[in-house]
Amino acid sequence: MMSSEEQRLVLDAIYQSIVDPVAICRIVESEDGKHKDLVYVKVNEAYERINGMKREELVGRMYSSIWAGDREDWVGMMIRVAETGSTREQEAGSPRERTGFFEGESSVAPGFYQLFTFSPIPGWVVLIFRDMEEWHKVALTLKKKERLLRNLTSKLVLAEEKTRRQIANTLHDRIGYSMVSMLHTLRGLEERQNDPAGKEEVQRTIDEMEKLIQEVRSFTFDISPPSLYEVGLEAAVEARCDHLKSQQGLNCVFRCEGKEPPLDENTKIILYQMIHELLVNVVKHATAANVFVKIRWGGKKVQIVVEDDGRGFTKNKKRQSSGIGLFSIKERLHSFGGSMNILSEPEHGTTVSIVVPLPPERGALLPDA
Numbered sequence: 577m578m579s580s581e582e583q584r585l586v587l588d589a590i591y592q593s594i595v596d597p598v599a600i601c602r603i604v605e606s607e608d609g610k611h612k613d614l615v616y617v618k619v620n621e622a623y624e625r626i627n628g629m630k631r632e633e634l635v636g637r638m639y640s641s642i643w644a645g646d647r648e649d650w651v652g653m654m655i656r657v658a659e660t661g662s663t664r665e666q667e668a669g670s671p672r673e674r675t676g677f678f679e680g681e682s683s684v685a686p687g688f689y690q691l692f693t694f695s696p697i698p699g700w701v702v703l704i705f706r707d708m709e710e711w712h713k714v715a716l717t718l719k720k721k722e723r724l725l726r727n728l729t730s731k732l733v734l735a736e737e738k739t740r741r742q743i744a745n746t747l748h749d750r751i752g753y754s755m756v757s758m759l760h761t762l763r764g765l766e767e768r769q770n771d772p773a774g775k776e777e778v779q780r781t782i783d784e785m786e787k788l789i790q791e792v793r794s795f796t797f798d799i800s801p802p803s804l805y806e807v808g809l810e811a812a813v814e815a816r817c818d819h820l821k822s823q824q825g826l827n828c829v830f831r832c833e834g835k836e837p838p839l840d841e842n843t844k845i846i847l848y849q850m851i852h853e854l855l856v857n858v859v860k861h862a863t864a865a866n867v868f869v870k871i872r873w874g875g876k877k878v879q880i881v882v883e884d885d886g887r888g889f890t891k892n893k894k895r896q897s898s899g900i901g902l903f904s905i906k907e908r909l910h911s912f913g914g915s916m917n918i919l920s921e922p923e924h925g926t927t928v929s930i931v932v933p934l935p936p937e938r939g940a941l942l943p944d945a
Contacts, residue, residue, distance in 0.1 A: 583697050587618070590702055597623035597705040601639055603658050612655050614639035614701065626689075626705055650691065657693050658701035688712035723911070730846065730911045737800065737845045744800035747792055755792065759785045794823060801848075809844045810836050810871060813851055817869060824859055827866045834873030843935060846912075847880070850905050854882040854928055857902070862886025862926060880930040888920040905930070 587600055601614035616634045624631055627642065634642065640651055687709040695701050762782045769775040797819060804812035810832050817828035839847075851869065858867050864886030872879040906916050913933050920926035 586696055590696060591618050594704060597626045599623050599703045602700045603655060654693050654701050658695050658699055727911055730908055733849060734842055734845060740800040744796045747796045752792055755789050804844055804848050808836055809847055812848055813869060829868050831870045836873060851880060853905055858884045876934055878932050878934055883927040885925040888922050888924050888926050890922060
């Protein structure tokens with residue numbers, strides 16, 4: 577147990593060694609006697625400037641009378657630091673943190689501050705303030721620009737999808753219709769053809785036309801599935817899995833838990849495009865025989881899981897092309913508070929889990945810029 581003189585020497589050493597705004601307080605009974613408070617014992621010149629008050633106006637005053645109505649939780653935590661050395665309750669026998677760190681805006685001394693507190697002696701607390709107003713303004717500006725950039729990135733995805741849909745509609749409504757009309761003409765010509773050699777030549781042309789029509793339909797589905805707009809996200813993902821089975825020979829199984837809520841078109845597009853990119857990664861890089869896609873609908877979030885039994889990878893040896901696709905999805909998720917986790921081992925496949933907060937009713941994942 578330190579003597580009063582030893583305590584004074586410790587507090588003086590701390591006080592003289594800190595150039596930031598600093599105050600030393602001790603616990604006392606509040607002026608009304610109903611609760612505990614802190615009383616100023618020492619303050620330096622830098623602390624005077626923050627409060628706009630002279631030292632003699634502060635020393636001996638209650639902390640709550642100076643900072644009345646401003647962050648009551650700070651006072652409580654500072655008292656707890658002075659009494660117990662910790663800002664929160666801890667289990668018996670666990671090491672105690674003899675410090676507390678807070679930051680926020682103040683109405684008493686206008687600005688944004690960081691407050692660091694520690695208790696060198698039980699019942700006493702040292703308060704170190706740091707004016708972070710300029711830093712806070714820069715941080716807010718950077719966050720605003722970051723949100724704007726991510727918002728623009730998501731809008732580019734939507735613009736790309738709009739272009740894809742226009743191309744798909746053109747292929748289906750114009751080129752596809754013309755090709756089907758030409759196929760009917762060729763079949764009529766084949767029926768009227770009497771020459772065996774000519775009949776065989778027309779049949780080969782019919783076969784090529786049928787193959788071309790199928791390729792156009794497949795391409796149309798790849799760039800913008802009509803089921804996404806006509807039925808919903810689940811139907812589009814299921815159709816995508818069926819398409820992978822028929823076109824790629826990949827056993828793609830789709831499952832859904834919960835009921836798909838009403839989603840705006842932009843939200844459906846963003847969710848579908850992320851699933852689509854994950855499946856493209858599987859086809860291009862995984863060398864998988866099986867892939868499992870699951871959508872779990874929750875009250876406020878949706879989880880999307882894509883799992884394959886391919887060759888996998890390690891974080892240090894992630895394929896560059898695959899990594900770019902995953903990075904693009906991760907950045908897109910940031911724009912609306914989503915997250916992505918990846919589990920993968922060499923020769924043991926890859927599992928990608930995406931969690932996305934659902935927008936409120938009639939809302940959209942993508943906010944207006």
